[in-house]
Amino acid sequence: MSEISLDEHEGAARESAEAVRPSGTLHGELLVALRDFIVEGNLEDGARVPERALCERFNISRTPLREALKVLAAEGLIELLPNRGARVRELSPADLRELFDVMGGLEALAGRLACERITDAEFAEIERIHHEMYHFYLRRDMHGYFHCNQAIHQLIVAAAGNATLTATYAGLAGRIRRVRYSANLAKDRDRLGEAMREHEAILDALRRRAGSELSDILFVHLRNKLKAAQPPGASSDE
Amino acid sequence: MSEISLDEHEGAARESAEAVRPSGTLHGELLVALRDFIVEGNLEDGARVPERALCERFNISRTPLREALKVLAAEGLIELLPNRGARVRELSPADLRELFDVMGGLEALAGRLACERITDAEFAEIERIHHEMYHFYLRRDMHGYFHCNQAIHQLIVAAAGNATLTATYAGLAGRIRRVRYSANLAKDRDRLGEAMREHEAILDALRRRAGSELSDILFVHLRNKLKAAQPPGASSDE
């Protein structure tokens, strides 16, 4: 009956909403598992979230499941319709634009903060991955490139040393991750080269600990990323 | 038995976590009411959240209450200790610093976005309140001053026209609102004058639609606000 193909995503201990990691409680574990389950795209966009099936899949009763659903709704991953259950939240082009802008703002902040406190060792690590990324870029290895790209942005956020920022950022990132924009990105070679140059500028500003400048670069960088991901004439639904 | 002094905070329909406004469902209403109840300081810092008492107070069973608690924990307002219930989350000086920085980052973003899309009418409204605030400043009317100050920052965020940003901002603002830093702020007259000058600069940059510049000013403005709120030598718990 249950047409869901989940295979126990236990171990993936994603650090998410900061104050909620009640390992040892069913609800806490379930929250993590369910979030991954949805983020990884096991449910179609706009699809109903099948309570019964998920209960059977995770071997729990409805109570902890519904608690987790409420949290995921607060995070914006699903939406709750009164008396009509939960649905996977669809991202309109406008939503995506909003998310990218906020992510851009948070990365801009991360860059600024990172300039204040990043150690030489941390910077060296970012630089190392940057060169690795350049390597992938030359070889047109999209998978490797993308992986490094993610890592760099993640490291900058981490270097900011602000747990609240990290948690907020992770929450928004989860919502975007459902969208397969990577495909669009990878296709546009011009964008790839441009992105590479932007990353050079990021590294440079970070090296000089030029917080305000880095802040600007990162925001624009995210804007360009969005532009590349969005079809040219996509309505912004304003 | 219940030493809680709540008097039905119904109507206050605060727009909060965007995807959760299930008016008509008990859980949704309760979430809003409970959040206000905690934000308004009806529970001591670090105090246990009394499930039983709250159930009686709101006339509901534990199920919807606990659902709301899970959401509030995800928002960071309370923390859940396995088998030991929920407690009102205390804000360490480090937490406060983190929150202010992220709020600063979000306001910086708001300023940048506002410059892109703010209308002359919207700007005029902000300018009007700014002058009103100056009036209060001259008269040393702290209450009026503070109110205007809040309004201006709120309007800038609104002018950004990004619902995701608004929701994220509101979530963090709620956590800070528990702290009575306003008292500290109001006491420091030097800071007040400085803040006034910073607001002049904000207005000026916004008038010129100088997004990047405004972004910087707003972040620094928030930093200074924090500095004024924090006792000089407060440990940053790094």
Place this chain on the structure above:
DNA sequence: TGATTTTATTTTGCATTCATTTTTTATAAG
């Protein structure tokens, strides 16, 4: 046949119940 009403089934929201764990109170020992 196709649309519409009626009935059955499922799903949802919330209350209640139950087994554990924690906290409190009472009791005993040093």
Place this chain on the structure above:
DNA sequence: CTTATAAAAAATGAATGCAAAATAAAATCA
């Protein structure tokens, strides 16, 4: 009188039960 131990009370986490609502299915009529 203080500290340690044991028993009682309360709380928490999760499962189950139940009424109302929504969806699906069947029956009726045009």
